[in-house]
Amino acid sequence: MSEKISRRRLVQAGAVAAAGAAIPAAAEAKNRRKKKPVQDVVVVGAGLAGLMAARTLVAKGKRVKVLEARGRVGGRTYSPKYDDVTLDVGGQWLGPTQDKVAALAGKLGVKTFKSYWEGQAVYQRSGSRTLFNVTSPIPPDPDGGETLGFVLKLENLAADISRSAPWQDPNADFYDGQTFETFKLANTTGDGARFLTDLATNAVWACEPRDISLLHLLFYISSAGNETTPGSFIRLTSTTGGAQESRFVGGSQQLSIRMAKKLGARVVLRAPVRQIRQEDGLCHVTSDKGTWRAKQVIVAVPPAVSAFIDYDPILPSDRAQLIQRFPQGNAIKVQAIYDKPFWREEGLSGYVNSDEGPVKLMYDNSPPDGSAGVLLGFIEGQEARLAGRMSASARKSAVLDNFKKTIGNAAGKPKAYVEKNWAQEEWTRGCYGGFLPPGALTGFGPALRKPHGRIHWAGTEHAEIWNGYMDGALRSGEDAAKAALKKL
Numbered sequence: 001m002s003e004k005i006s007r008r009r010l011v012q013a014g015a016v017a018a019a020g021a022a023i024p025a026a027a028e029a030k031n032r033r034k035k036k037p038v039q040d041v042v043v044v045g046a047g048l049a050g051l052m053a054a055r056t057l058v059a060k061g062k063r064v065k066v067l068e069a070r071g072r073v074g075g076r077t078y079s080p081k082y083d084d085v086t087l088d089v090g091g092q093w094l095g096p097t098q099d100k101v102a103a104l105a106g107k108l109g110v111k112t113f114k115s116y117w118e119g120q121a122v123y124q125r126s127g128s129r130t131l132f133n134v135t136s137p138i139p140p141d142p143d144g145g146e147t148l149g150f151v152l153k154l155e156n157l158a159a160d161i162s163r164s165a166p167w168q169d170p171n172a173d174f175y176d177g178q179t180f181e182t183f184k185l186a187n188t189t190g191d192g193a194r195f196l197t198d199l200a201t202n203a204v205w206a207c208e209p210r211d212i213s214l215l216h217l218l219f220y221i222s223s224a225g226n227e228t229t230p231g232s233f234i235r236l237t238s239t240t241g242g243a244q245e246s247r248f249v250g251g252s253q254q255l256s257i258r259m260a261k262k263l264g265a266r267v268v269l270r271a272p273v274r275q276i277r278q279e280d281g282l283c284h285v286t287s288d289k290g291t292w293r294a295k296q297v298i299v300a301v302p303p304a305v306s307a308f309i310d311y312d313p314i315l316p317s318d319r320a321q322l323i324q325r326f327p328q329g330n331a332i333k334v335q336a337i338y339d340k341p342f343w344r345e346e347g348l349s350g351y352v353n354s355d356e357g358p359v360k361l362m363y364d365n366s367p368p369d370g371s372a373g374v375l376l377g378f379i380e381g382q383e384a385r386l387a388g389r390m391s392a393s394a395r396k397s398a399v400l401d402n403f404k405k406t407i408g409n410a411a412g413k414p415k416a417y418v419e420k421n422w423a424q425e426e427w428t429r430g431c432y433g434g435f436l437p438p439g440a441l442t443g444f445g446p447a448l449r450k451p452h453g454r455i456h457w458a459g460t461e462h463a464e465i466w467n468g469y470m471d472g473a474l475r476s477g478e479d480a481a482k483a484a485l486k487k488l
């Protein structure tokens with residue numbers, strides 16, 4: 001499933017995929033042959049953020065090019081077909097208050113449907129398997145009450161955190177001076193409460209509580225709402241009423257495919273951008289498909305990936321230091337396809353919480369009409385790091401063991417098995433999004449959205465609302481387009 005551009009091809013072209021890379025000789029020769037017209041804006045990256053930025057600019061009559069490294073659009077959304085079943089191997093869900101993504105889907109004619117959320121869920125803990133109603137607010141753990149109390153504490157703290165400048169919070173130094181692990185240990189006592197907190201951290205940030213700054217976590221919770229609704233941790237982790245409520249018919253990549261279709265030849269695929277040089281009042285954006293000149297540039301890639309571009313003049317120290325502290329999370333998404341969702345007939349919802357890796361979280365991910373059965377498993381945080389070191393066959397067998405133990409023996413014999421390790425994707429380097437360790441927001445936060453000369457930053461990691469989500473990606477693209485428009 002690797003989408004890596006052939007390294008041999010890049011080497012032949014004289015390119016080296018690293019910061020400070022040489023400009024491909026073939027690209028330079030092509031430029032000399034034919035000088036392209038100056039663009040108002042060049043957008044780097046055809047994910048949701050980049051395409052939304054381009055769409056916004058084109059609607060204002062601007063001349064735009066979108067340069068995309070991969071041979072497809074959509075970035076962290078990708079919806080290929082297996083056995084006639086469309087699978088979202090990247091982002092897939094949308095929920096209440098994610099108004100941008102819902103509105104765009106409406107405009108583009110992409111329909112949505114509700115996630116399957118009926119029947120019994122499985123709580124696999126300390127070697128025993130307990131069933132509970134999937135609509136219960138929390139699994140049947142003796143520490144369930146303590147867990148809910150801790151969640152409410154987080155909700156209250158997050159309610160005060162600014163979405164635009166969390167580093168200005170009066171408690172910013174205190175929150176950013178500790179990991180979420182430190183905070184969890186100081187505010188919980190029960191093993192169950194700690195386990196459920198770890199599981200939720202894995203599920204939302206694809207990292208461990210020890211990896212993430214408490215301030216960044218509170219900001220992220222605060223961002224999980226819209227202009228009129230405050231953010232909520234419960235909304236982040238819920239299906240009904242939350243971020244996992246609905247899916248897109250035909251897969252989430254449809255949004256990007258349809259936006260790109262409208263943009264037409266403005267989108268150039270297999271054009272990884274290697275260098276952005278600002279000179280003589282213009283930006284010179286060099287990709288493997290040639291150099292484009294533009295008045296403004298929007299870089300719409302994950303912050304960690306933006307570090308692989310060579311900037312001339314170099315990035316200001318604040319931005320350079322910030323992106324050195326902005327790792328992507330770690331998740332492997334695994335899906336198994338069956339003739340039908342047989343677990344539904346047994347009264348199971350397909351939803352699982354487990355303390356046995358590699359898969360600790362599962363969902364029913366069958367198509368809307370239930371014409372095939374799909375079980376979805378997430379391998380996240382430390383489990384993804386460990387599973388990423390296994391051979392593919394050992395990982396598959398460990399995953400199917402999890403499926404059998406929690407859903408039943410039939411789950412061990414799928415028709416097809418599909419996995420995607422996003423940390424191995426050259427143009428993504430991890431998922432679901434970037435998160436910040438202690439000290440990063442208070443040290444370098446103001447650099448997050450500050451342009452570098454004519455270069456603006458987009459991508460879900462820059463969003464004030466629904467940071468980390470498809471909705472946030474669209475908002476960040478629109479915001480960057482507005483900032484670029486002001487300068488044109």
Ligand SMILES: Cc1cc2nc3c(=O)[nH]c(=O)nc-3n(C[C@H](O)[C@H](O)[C@H](O)COP(=O)(O)OP(=O)(O)OC[C@H]3O[C@@H](n4cnc5c(N)ncnc54)[C@H](O)[C@@H]3O)c2cc1C
Nearest residue numbers: 045047048049069075076091092093273431459460469470
């Ligand atoms: C497994 C998984 C599950 C997720 N689940 C959900 C979910 O259920 N709901 C939700 O809302 N969100 C989810 N997300 C997150 C969501 O997919 C992202 O927030 C969103 O797609 C990010 O869009 P973006 O445009 O900011 O970045 P990206 O999608 O990463 O787009 C960046 C683009 O830039 C390109 N690029 C990178 N470097 C260069 C370069 N040098 N030159 C040219 N192009 C370059 C990349 O190829 C890519 O196309 C999930 C993500 C993953 C991976």
